[in-house]
Amino acid sequence: MDQEIRSYSVKQYMTALKQKVETTPAVWVHGVITQISEKPRVVYMSIADFEEGSVIPQATVSLTCFGAKYAAIKAKVASFDNPFEIKPQLKVSLLIKAELYVPYGKLQAQILDIDPVYTIGELALTKNAILKRLALEGLLEKNKSLELPQMPLHVGLITGENTAAYQDFTTKLSESAFRFEVVPAFAKMQGNETESSIIEALEKLKEDPELDVVCIVRGGGSKTDLNYFDSEALCRAVANYHVPVFTGIGHEIDKSIIDEVAYLSCITPTDCAKRLVERVQESWNEMTTTAKRIADGTKSLLNDHNKDLAQFAQMFTYCKNFIYLGR
Secondary structure (H helix, E strand, O other), X not given: OOOOOOOOOHHHHHHHHHHHHOOOOOEEEEEEEEEEEEOXXXXXXXXXXXXXXXXXXXXXXXXXXXXXXXXXXXXXXXXXXXXXXXXXXXEEEEEEEEEEEOOOOEEEEEEEEEOHHHHHHHHHHHHHXXXXXXHHOOHHHHHHHOOOOOOOOEEEEEEOOOOHHHHHHXXXXXXXOOXXXXXXXXXXXXXXXXXXXXXXXXXXXXXXXXXXXXEXXXXXXXXXXXXXXXXXXXXXXXXXXXXXXXXXXXXXXXXXXXXXXXXXXXXXXXHHHHHHHHHHHHHHHHHHHHHHHHHHHHHHHHHHHHHHHHHHHHHHHHHHHHHHHHO
């Protein structure tokens, strides 16, 4: 007699699978974030593996994280000396626990923790790789090799609109004894649009043929925001720019790659403006010193000529008298 084949309902089958799946212990899994969707109570994320040079994922896992847990993870990341923003394209190592959602038959995993050291290491490797490529191509010194005008009074300014950075920069220039002309090109200075927005502003300023220098400034804020200034495309745009580029990103200790490729890296927007004022002041002092030296030299020369003329006049008078007496 044939053995009876037992049949299960879909729910029975999926419940049995769920029990098996959820016996898998929590493990650390690393991959690249491909998607994040933050809802009020839960966060949905996907991470995947990619082959070198390929944009097609080899394997993907869907993840969930309760809102409170995700907030704690972000606070943990922000507390590090080298914080970062959890966002797509970032390499992460997450502690996850496998789950099976029975109603949809969906395999997913719950995020329990993150290893910030893993991501910080990956970011450092990426930053070092970018710096190495730029150095090999001579781009770390290219903008620095440009000649800064003696009187850089025509200034292109890239910063956020209606920001303290804009106010601090322009106020410092207006307080000086010189008449600076500032041409603003406003851009996003944080978030995913930073790269494209600043590059677009650089292109816009190229339309002004009288520019002497361009300053890219933003005020202080989260260290996380500094990662956007490590963009290779943005750094290449600055390195290859046709006039000197100053940066005043608002941080004193850590340097972004954009600071490395700029003509001059300043610690704040105010400091950036101060350097321009100092440049113009030095040139003005040199010019007035030279003018005084020319004036003093001319005066001395005229005095010498006057003495020569006086001597010539005496000789002329003597000769005239001599001729007269000789008659």
